[in-house]
Amino acid sequence: MRTTTRVLTLSFILLALFAGGTTQAAGPGRPARVAPAAWQATANGPADLLVVLTGQADLGPASRLPTKAEKGRFVYRTLTQVALRTQAPLRSWLAQRGVDYEPFYLVNALRLSADRALLISLAARSDVGRIELNPAVRGISPRVEPVAGAQAVTGVEWNVALIGAQAVWNTYGVRGEGIVVAGNDTGIEWTHPALKAHYRGWNGTTADHDRNWLDAISNSPTPLDDLNHGTHTMGTMVGDDGQGNQIGVAPGARWIGCRNMDLGVGTPASYLTCFQFFLAPYPHNGDPFADGDPSLAPHVINNSWVCPPSEGCSVGTLQSAVESLRAAGVVVVASAGNEGPLCSTVGDPPAIYDAAFSVGASNSSDQIAGFSSRGPVLADGSGRRKPDITAPGVNVRSSVRGGGYAGGWSGTSMAAPHVAGAVALLWSAAPALVGKVALTERILQITSHPHTTTQGCGGDASTAVPNNVWGWGRLDALQAVEVGLTCPSVGDFDGDGRVTIVDIMQVASAWGLHDGDPGYSSAYDLDGNQIIDESDIMAIVTHWQEACREL
Numbered sequence: 060m061r062t063t064t065r066v067l068t069l070s071f072i073l074l075a076l077f078a079g080g081t082t083q084a085a086g087p088g089r090p091a092r093v094a095p096a097a098w099q100a101t102a103n104g105p106a107d108l109l110v111v112l113t114g115q116a117d118l119g120p121a122s123r124l125p126t127k128a129e130k131g132r133f134v135y136r137t138l139t140q141v142a143l144r145t146q147a148p149l150r151s152w153l154a155q156r157g158v159d160y161e162p163f164y165l166v167n168a169l170r171l172s173a174d175r176a177l178l179i180s181l182a183a184r185s186d187v188g189r190i191e192l193n194p195a196v197r198g199i200s201p202r203v204e205p206v207a208g209a210q211a212v213t214g215v216e217w218n219v220a221l222i223g224a225q226a227v228w229n230t231y232g233v234r235g236e237g238i239v240v241a242g243n244d245t246g247i248e249w250t251h252p253a254l255k256a257h258y259r260g261w262n263g264t265t266a267d268h269d270r271n272w273l274d275a276i277s278n279s280p281t282p283l284d285d286l287n288h289g290t291h292t293m294g295t296m297v298g299d300d301g302q303g304n305q306i307g308v309a310p311g312a313r314w315i316g317c318r319n320m321d322l323g324v325g326t327p328a329s330y331l332t333c334f335q336f337f338l339a340p341y342p343h344n345g346d347p348f349a350d351g352d353p354s355l356a357p358h359v360i361n362n363s364w365v366c367p368p369s370e371g372c373s374v375g376t377l378q379s380a381v382e383s384l385r386a387a388g389v390v391v392v393a394s395a396g397n398e399g400p401l402c403s404t405v406g407d408p409p410a411i412y413d414a415a416f417s418v419g420a421s422n423s424s425d426q427i428a429g430f431s432s433r434g435p436v437l438a439d440g441s442g443r444r445k446p447d448i449t450a451p452g453v454n455v456r457s458s459v460r461g462g463g464y465a466g467g468w469s470g471t472s473m474a475a476p477h478v479a480g481a482v483a484l485l486w487s488a489a490p491a492l493v494g495k496v497a498l499t500e501r502i503l504q505i506t507s508h509p510h511t512t513t514q515g516c517g518g519d520a521s522t523a524v525p526n527n528v529w530g531w532g533r534l535d536a537l538q539a540v541e542v543g544l545t546c547p548s549v550g551d552f553d554g555d556g557r558v559t560i561v562d563i564m565q566v567a568s569a570w571g572l573h574d575g576d577p578g579y580s581s582a583y584d585l586d587g588n589q590i591i592d593e594s595d596i597m598a599i600v601t602h603w604q605e606a607c608r609e610l
Contacts, residue, residue: 090179090182090183092182092187092188092189092190093178093182093189093190094189094190094191094192094373096191096192096194096371096373097178097190097191097192098178100192100194100371101173101174101175101178102175104174105172105173105174106172106173106174106178106192107170107172107192107193107194107326107328108170108171108172108173108178108190108191108192108193109166109168109169109170109190109191109192109193109327109328109376110149110168110169110170110171110181110187110190111166111167111168111187111188111189111190111191111376112142112145112146112149112167112168112169112186112187112188113145113185113186113187113188114141114144114145114167114186115141115167115379116137116138116140116141116142116167116383117137118133118134118137118138118382118383118386120133121133121134121386121387121388122386122553122554123552123553123565124580125552125565125580125582125583126388126493126494126580126581126582127358127387127388127389127493127494128353128354128494129580129582130386130387130388130494131338131339131353131354131356131387131388131389132353132354133387134338134353134383134386134387135338135339135351135353135387138164138165138167138338138383139164139348139351141164141167142162142163142164142167142348143164143348145167145186146162146167146169148186149169149184149186149187150162150169152184153169153171156177158171158172158173158177159171159172161328162348163328163331163332163335163347164335164347164348165331165334165335165338165379165380165383165384166331166376166377166379166380167379168331170193170328178190191327191373191376192371192373193326193327193328194326194327194370194371194372195324195325195326196324196325196326196327196366196367196370196371196372197323197324197365197367197370198245198319198320198323198324198325198330198364198365198366199245199286199288199320199323199363199364199365199472213303213304213456214303214305215305216305216306216455216456216457217423217451218295218423218450218451218455218477219295219305219306219307219308219477221423221425221451222308222450222451222477222481222533222534222535222536222537223535223536223537223538224308224309224480224481224484224536224537225305226536226537227484227488227536227537227540230537231488231540231544233311233484233487233488233540234309234310234311234312234484234487235297235308235309235310235311235312235480235483235484235487236311236312236487237312237486237487237490238309238311238312238313238358238359238482238483238486238487239259239312239313239314239315239356239357239358240293240296240297240309240312240313240314240315240357240358240359240360240361240479240480240482240483241314241315241316241317241337241357241359241360241361242289242292242293242296242314242315242316242317242361243316243317243319243330243333243334243337243360243361243362243364244284244288244289244292244293244316244317244318244319244320244361244362244363244364245284245285245286245287245288245289245318245319245320245322245323246274246282246283246284246285246286246289246290246316246318247282247283247284247289247290247293247314247316247318248282248283248284248290248458248460248461248462249261249266249272249281249282249316250462251290251294251298251458251460251462252300252301252302252304252462253294253298253299253300253304253306253307253458253464254290254293254294254297254298254314254458256301257297257298257299257307257310257312257313257314258271258282258313258314258315259271259313259314259315260272260282260315268280268281268282268343269342269343269345270315270340270341270342270352270355271315271316271340272315272316272317273316273317273318273332273333273336273340273343274317274318275317275318275319275328275329275332275333275336276318276319276320276321276329277318277321278343278344279318280343282316282318283318284318284460285318285321285322286320286322286323287459287460287465288320288323288363288472289316289318290457290458290459290460291455291457291458291459291465291468291473292361292363292457292472292473292475292476293314293316293361293458293476294306294307294457294458294464295307295308295455295457295473295476295477295480296308296309296312296314296361296476296479296480296483297309297310297312297313297314297480297483298310298457298458304458304464306456306457306458306464307480308476308477308479308480308481308483308484308536309480309481309483309484309487311483311487312480312483312487315337315340315357317332317333317336317337318333319332319333319364320364325364325366327366327372327373327376327377330364330366330377330380331376331377331380334360334377334380334381334384335347335380337356337357337360337384337389338351338353338356338383338384338387338389339351339352339353339355339356340352340355340356353387356387356389357389358389358390358482358483358486358493359389359390359391359392359479359482359483359486360384360389360390360391360392360479361392361475361476361478361479362391362392362393362394362409362415362475363394363470363471363472363473363475363476364394364472365394365396365407365408365409365410366407366408366409367406367407368406368407368408368438372407372408374408374411374438374439375439376408377408377409377412378408378412378414381409381412381414381415382412382414384414385414385496388493388494388495388496389496390416390479390482390496390499390500391409391414391415391416392415392416392418392475392476392478392479392482393409393410393412393415393416393417393418393475394410394417394418394470394471394472394474394475395410395417395418395419395420395431395432395445395446395471395474396410396432396471397420397430397431397432397470397471397472398430398432399428399429399430399431399432399433400429400430400431400433400514401433402433402434402435402514402515402516402517402527403433403434403435403436403437403516403517404432404433405417405432405433405434405435405436405445405446406432406436406437406438407438410432410445410446411436411438411439411441411443411445413441413443416447416448416478416500416503417445417446417447417448417530418446418447418448418449418450418452418471418474418475418477418478418530419431419432419433419446419448419449419450419452419471419474419528419529419530420449420450420451420452420453420469420470420471420473420474421449421450421451421452421453421474421529421533422451422452422453422454423451423453423454425508425510425533427449427510427512427528427529428452428453428469428471430469430470430471431446431449431452431471431474431528432445432446432471433445433514433516433527433528434446434516434517434527434528435516435517435527442517444517444525444526444527444530445527445530446471446529446530447500447504447525447530447531448478448503448504448507448529448530448531448532448533448534449474449507449510449529449530449532449533449534450474450475450477450478450481450533450534451473451474451477451533452469452470452471452472452473452474452475453469453473454466454467454468454469455468455469455473456468457473477534478503478534480536481503481534481536481539482499482503484536484539484540485499485502485503485536485539485540485543486499488540488543488544489540489543489544489546491546491547491548491549491551492543492546494554495551495554496554497554497555498546498551498554498555498556498607499543501556502539502542502543502546502607503531503534503539504525504530504531504532505531505542506535506538506539506541506542507530507531507532507533507534507535507538508532508533508534508535509524509529509531509532510524510526510528510529510532510533511523511524511526511529512526512528512529514527514528516528542607543607545607546607547602547605547606547607549585549598549599549602550562550563550598550599550602550605552565552566552582552583553565556606556607557604557605557606557607558599558602558603558604558605558606559603559604560603562599563596563599563600563603565583566583566591566595566596566599567596569583569591570591570592570593570596571590571591571592572590572591573589573590574589574590579591583595585598585599586598
């Protein structure tokens with residue numbers, strides 16, 4: 060547990076070091092806590108800013124909680140409590156000056172408009188950690204240009220079959236049932252024939268969009284898509300119209316969505332709003348701090364967008380948001396970007412983060428796409444290998460607005476939804492893995508089809524797997540499910556793929572607790588008698604050292 064705390068502490072140190080250059084030597088008159096872009100933007104008047112507070116929550120204990128539900132409740136409660144407590148003085152100070160603001164808890168921050176004088180006053184406060192610009196940035200790379208046009212029904216799409224999704228359906232009868240995927244994108248046409256029946260807000264008769272949809276751009280109470288992109292990516296995750304258009308990897312899963320871009324342009328605040336909604340969905344016009352329900356959080360979030368530092372998006376703005384979702388047991392999938400073929404072109408959040416599962420793109424011949432961004436990551440100084448994995452992202456057919464379909468779409472935006480869908484298949488087939496993000500990602504990595512490269516990015520040898528072009532290789536959902544089903548069915552509470560003394564001690568620490576007592580968990584109560592007793596400990600001991608095959 061102390062190791063987890065040290066890792067989290069290190070991540071916060073790195074966040075401070077690489078957050079938008081705020082630790083660079085300040086220019087003339089610029090406070091060190093103010094990002095250069097924020098300082099420049101206020102030169103001639105007010106600018107849209109994010110004020111990030113110094114107080115940060117310790118989410119380390121979430122790793123010791125055995126279920127996704129418990130992780131989610133802890134993370135939501137802890138983040139909101141820390142934000143409310145630490146933001147109170149600053150909120151009062153702003154109110155006294157008549158300054159409007161929008162508070163966040165997923166990142167402990169306030170969004171506001173400030174001129175140079177207010178910016179300087181804010182930077183002088185001891186509770187302010189850094190001040191960053193909230194710029195409008197291209198969320199979708201200009202290389203993602205679809206060759207649109209309606210195509211005839213083709214049955215199961217080549218990309219769905221190639222990653223083994225169809226084989227999972229046929230072999231195990233699993234199509235993603237019981238799992239919720241989220242689309243963080245340009246929006247979603249919820250009435251599309253391939254998507255409507257899979258929407259969590261549709262019960263077959265009436266629609267209920269509360270807690271199933273959020274529009275961070277125009278606050279529309281009803282799902283919409285202004286650019287086709289989000290409808291296309293969601294189709295790859297779950298799409299199936301029952302009439303032969305089998306475009307989705309996990310058609311048995313349900314989906315929810317959030318619109319984070321306006322015609323493909325978003326802001327750090329709009330991305331953060333959607334991430335926050337997914338941690339604990341709340342009703343239309345509800346209060347994220349008071350009305351969020353973490354039990355309704357999705358299992359996996361697809362992010363087919365980027366927040367380019369080259370356009371003013373600070374490198375670290377969204378990092379703690381992604382880390383908090385991961386701590387809550389949610390898999391955050393991100394497209395690696397379309398800036399290849401040069402090395403170190405994975406340069407934009409959220410794909411650069413260690414806590415994001417980043418996806419490159421390949422074609423139908425299992426060749427890497429020329430546009431697929433390569434690692435290692437230089438933007439935050441980490442030298443981190445990316446992408447983590449690769450999936451089909453060239454000439455992908457999926458759903459578009461108006462109830463139609465379009466092929467010819469290419470980009471890592473198209474690749475990432477395959478991985479989100481594969482997580483749904485894996486967790487549906489092996490519920491013991493739900494909420495165990497690190498183990499799930501590890502299974503996806505080791506079961507992928509390995510590919511080598513001679514490009515040598517980051518000093519990769521020609522035989523290296525993983526590498527900075529393919530990651531661990533091309534996604535294989537069938538192999539992932541087969542390995543996932545061999546993992547321990549009970550007892551692996553820390554998600555390391557085996558039952559060890561650490562797991563046994565977790566149960567022992569709850570010995571004697573009854574249902575309803577603080578610290579009681581139904582996951583520990585293996586005999587279901589509403590008390591953690593000797594029989595539960597002995598049941599765990601029988602699984603000691605049991606491990607996932609090949610892990």
